[in-house]
Amino acid sequence: MSERVPVLIVGAGLSGLSTAVFLGLHGTRSLVVERHASTSSHPKARGQQQHTMEALRLAGLEAEFTAASPKSRGFLLRIAESASGPVFREILHDTFLPMGHLTPASAADASQANAERILLARARELGAEVRFGTTLESFEQDDAGVRAVLADAGGNRIVQADYLVAADGHRSPIREQLGIGTHGxxxxxxxxxxxxxxxxxxxxxxxxxxxxxxxxxxxxxxxxxxxxxxxxxxxxxxxxxxxxxxxxxxxxxxxxxxxxxxxxxxxxxxxxxxxxxxxxxMRVADRFSDGRVYLVGDAAHTMPPQGGMGGNTAVMDGFYLAWKLDAVLRGEAGPGLLDSHDAERRPVGELIAENQYRNALVRNLPDRAVEGDAPIEDPALLMFGYRHNGAVVREPGDAGELLEDPTRPTGRPGSRAPHVVLTTPTGEVSTIDLFGRGFVLLTGSAQWARTAERVATELGVRLRPQLIGGETTGDWTGPYGVREDGAVLVRPDRFIAWRSPGPGTAADLEKALRTVLDR
CATH class of the missing domain: 3.30.9.10 (D-Amino Acid Oxidase, subunit A, domain 2)
Structure with missing residues (x-):
């Protein structure tokens, strides 16, 4: 028995289900297989930080994650001898850190068990098929796709897929078959x-x-x-x-x-x-892709739990990979777009895994810490300050730094699009809520808006102009580093792909899109 799917995802944990959700949000069908009988029943990793909630908000899941968070008076994070004390250091007291100046999203505190339950239901709503009690027996790939042998209670079956996503955990048999080592x-x-x-x-x-x-x-x-x-x-x-x-x-x-x-x-x-x-x-894969296979979650990076970014990074891996798979499968992008998965996510995975390791030393094993092992203490920097230097049009003088202070945004390509509050006839909205489906061209120029519509039609790319001016107003030009007559191209994952500080031509925009999309 044989079947064909665009994307086969192995593993129905946080990263696998998130990949399925965001693929479905963009309109691409996936098949998820999981060897266990169900999603996790153990609390495991818990908590969704604000950058993750931005992505879940785009998927229509913000309210569900908030509702799945335990109702309590607050949250305590402490280093102590015991829960009764004495307390050596208090890291958080009674509240999540306020991030309203950086994002419209609020943190949530759902457990991994609840998170996987919510993601599973949403993935199925968006067209994914999820099969439990199913294992990947073997796979092989060539230039045309991936041929996988799956086994369940009914026996073996063949699945032909365009792409395979390895979300199969820290031991990752897929990673091992590909001969991908780890470092850390x-x-x-x-x-x-x-x-x-x-x-x-x-x-x-x-x-x-x-x-x-x-x-x-x-x-x-x-x-x-x-x-x-x-x-x-x-x-x-x-x-x-x-x-x-x-x-x-x-x-x-x-x-x-x-x-x-x-x-x-x-x-x-x-x-x-x-x-x-x-x-x-703490281990990170030496590369996050091999041919038509892409690693996410623990298959790509494992880390100590101290710092709470492991599960969050797993969700975000799926968020950042899904739009690229969808664009290539639709024919909007060339296969080179997918090369940016390794180029963009591996440096971030290494950064976060190393920081979690340093947190583990400080919080549990201070006698093993040495000079230079201090972690990054600013959570905003880890959530909103990392840059992607793959599928973007770098500007002259940009050295490709991995981090920048999100409280002083530059608007440089490769940086997260800043949160700016806009006033509309129906109320206030964040620029963040404008992104998530296709490319968006932010501009205060009607000429740029018309140019975007024409280029979108000519290239067959999902690109929507967002004109800021008239009934939609806000002080957006400073954070984005352009004038009112400039334009900023934002990717579906709310990262800036390219910008024109002032007027430009259709050829400029077309060249930028072709560069980003490997056209």
Missing amino acids: RGTLGHSIHWLVRADLSHVVGDRQVMYYLQNPRLSGGTGVLASTDRADEFVVGVGFDPRREGLADFTEQRRLEQIRLATGVPDLQVEILQANTTEIG
């Missing part, structure tokens, strides 16, 4: 995590909490305690050395002792619901 800091340690039910209301109140624990009495000297979606359930983790011990060595008495040490409640009554082990490390 390697293994940082191992931990045992228990999902426990206990009443800690007298310790944490009704807040969501994340405690990174430093306590020599804990196994490995380190630990973590984190809230889940239920007020009476928590994840408690401690370090261990797999060369000397395993789950079986943590007897009932030892488990209870470690959990009570982590909570700081000596007589705590605990019910242990689940137990598992995990390796904590």
Whole structure:
């Protein structure tokens, strides 16, 4: 039995389902296969930071993620001996960091289990087919596409796909078959995590909490305690050395002792619901693509959890890859556009993974930190300050820096389009909400708007002019680095592709689009 799909996605975690959602948003069908019987039932990674919520907002999911966030008075992030104290350092207290000056989106705190559930439903709404209990047995690729052998309870079947997305986790059999190595800091340690039910209301109140624990009495000297979606359930983790011990060595008495040490409640009554082990490390794939295969999520980069960017980066991998796959499949772009997946996402993956590693040292293993290991403390810089230097028209004098201060936007190609509030007859909107489907040409010039319509028709490219002036007003020219009679070409992923500081010609715009789209 054989079938054909435009995109085959292996793995129905955060990165795989996000890729399917954003492909569907652009109008491209995908098939997602997952070896497990369902999406994750474990809380795992939680929290969607504002840059991720911008993408989810474009997909119509902002309200659902907000609703799936636990209702509490706030959020605490602390380095401490135990949840009861003493506290060595408080990183966040009672609220997410305010980002209203940079984005119209607010952070959410949905668990990975809820996030995957929401993404699965939306992917199916947008035309994706998702099959659980299905494994990728083998695949081969050539210039015409990818031939994959899938196995499920009914036997084997052949799928022909134009492209394959590897969202198959940190061990990634796809990555290994392609012979793609990894680099990075390697293994940082191992931990045992228990999902426990206990009443800690007298310790944490009704807040969501994340405690990174430093306590020599804990196994490995380190630990973590984190809230889940239920007020009476928590994840408690401690370090261990797999060369000397395993789950079986943590007897009932030892488990209870470690959990009570982590909570700081000596007589705590605990019910242990689940137990598992995990390796904590930092590795990045040597390349994020090979022929017609593209790596996303943990297949592309694994990192310690400290900093909360792992799951967010997985979602954003799918967001940034989907529009490129769609453009090539539609014939709007040449295959070279997809080369930018590695060029753009690998430097960002390396940056974020390295920063998470440094956070892990500071929060759990300060004795292992050396000079120069300080993490980037400004979350806005990691969320909104990274630049993409692939499918853009670089300007003279641009050295291709990976980061720029998002509070002082330059409007340079490769940078995120700044958030500017515009006033319209129906109310205020953010420039961010103008993007997400096709290219947008921001301009205050009616001539540029007419030029964009003509070039879009001639090239067969989804390009919409957005005229700012008349009934739609706002102080947008400074942040975007142009005059009123200039123009800024914004990609579907809200990154700036090209700009003209003042008047220009149809040939200028056409050349820019051809460059970005490999036409």
